[in-house]
Amino acid sequence: MSTLTSTNPLLQLIRRRYPDVTGKALLQSVTLPVLGIALFLIAWQLVAPQINTSLGDFPTPANVYEQAGQLWQEHQNEQDRADRYVEMQEKRNARILADNPDAETRIRPYPGAPTFIDQIFTSLKTVLAGFFLATIIAVPLGIMIGLNRYFAAAANPIIQIFKPVSPLAWLPLVTMVVSATYVSDDPMFEKSFITSMVTVTLCSLWPTLINTATGVAQVNPDLVNVSKVLRLPFWTHARKVVLPAAVPMIFTGLRVSLGIAWMVLIAAEMLAQNPGLGKFVWDEFQNGSSDSLSRIMVAVLAIGFIGYVLDRIMLMIQRKVAWDE
């Protein structure tokens, strides 16, 4: 651990950020996580060769690292190819236009298979869309439930029953319903995107809904009385008193929801063969090459890391928006 001297730029940065943290605590706050990761990697390295599968030994950290580089390289290559493909078409179009200025030209997109990186972005887009949809349903509904005792009593059994449903159960139903109802000659979104998104929405909406309702029901009665004395109209009351009062609780719910959304999405993509990281994992599994397990492990780590980053982003937004932080 010779890197942990005071000349370490990371350490200096931390020290500048948290000036009141003592040297010892600071050292611990850096060394302990590093130590944890190191021990994990060592254990992994030791255990991996002991696990023999039909696709060879379980990948070691080094294998995984290598495959991560490989996947990145494949992505770069594909992009180069795509660029060249488009360039070629542009040149051809230019030639056609030179011959005949009125000619109609078009550029077809590169038909290559999506890379690991492409799948990451597909998954991110889907999860954010599903989470957004869940939020715009759950927050207003939660406010209504929290404001009205009768409504709450009526909604409670439905919430309790649907909350624990796994995405795997929803998926066939959603797929069939989307196929039947989402018909258009020139669809703005692909069906698979809609299916994944709706499944994510159905599974992730509950924590936000429940937390919003609880937050709203628990608004300080004095504040509600202020609102009554002022005779605030219902919408002003909801917007100016209830919603801000419930914001801390709502954000706690949103963070749980986003975590669930991300987990559910991977499962849904895997099961439904919808584009995304889940499909990447499934394809590699079906592929069954000697590198497959390493590549799946790269995906596992990427899924975990992205989930972590998403939660951090939510936390940052929460700190900006919520008044109690």
Add this chain to the structure above:
Amino acid sequence: MSKSHLELTGVSMSFDTPQGPFQALDTINLKIRKGEFVSLIGHSGCGKSTVLNIVAGLLQATKGGCVLDGHEVNTPGPERAVVFQNHALMPWLTVYENVELAVRQVFRKTMTKRERTDWILHNLELVNMAHARDKRPGEISGGMAQRVGIARALSMRPSVLLMDEPFGALDALTRAHLQDALMEIQQDLNSTVIMITHDVDEAVLLSDRIVMMTNGPAATVGEELTIDLPRPRNRVTLADDPEYVHYRQAVLRFLYEKQRFPGKGDKAPQASTPTEEADSTAPESPVEVKAPEPQPTSAKTKKPVATAVQN
């Protein structure tokens, strides 16, 4: 100004509880003149807040009713502004925005935006809080927050100001400052005030009349005491004024002799320390009181009514 402005007639209140109905108030009759400052005093749990909430319209009396300027009170409204014990400011709004919420709602049709801004600042200045206009309740002291609560209530230009133990949660020094500020404002605006307190000195110092409530259940008005002390009142000079001492004793006698203590666990009303100290210290002349720098040791008893309040 002697016509009855606010009138409670035969107000009874019974709450539905899991153990059956609980009779909290029984036949409360009360007439209050415009500009009068009335204190409600009584042991904890006797029903003071219930009376205030009925006047505010936040509770409905089971029998009898409350009439303000000839209109029966059924719902809450800004003409009966309430100052809550724990300021009840929206924690996510700044001091200015908290008052603005009230002013915009009450005067959105009768004032221009400019006038509303001036009116908000005017009310913050009344309680000496304009300097903290952009702070949030979490960033100011309890005494300051309570002042903003008072400014918000005043900004509604209420016919009656209802205060439920407005200074109960504050330390003695801050409380004295705010009492003085309130006396001054009430004199300037000639507003009608009903204040709940369980502080005997506070009641005598501030009130035109003290309404003493009997212990619950089925609490009612036990005695009424008109406080005929000239205004402006100065807490220091009053401390050993024989009339003041007499009023104080009358209230104490009611609370501690005529009304026995309610069950254990309840807070008993108490005479606050400032006047106790003032009793034992040498009386100060008004001239001395005007000294610009109050000594920290006796600042709480020395604070002159006319001095700007800050904490």
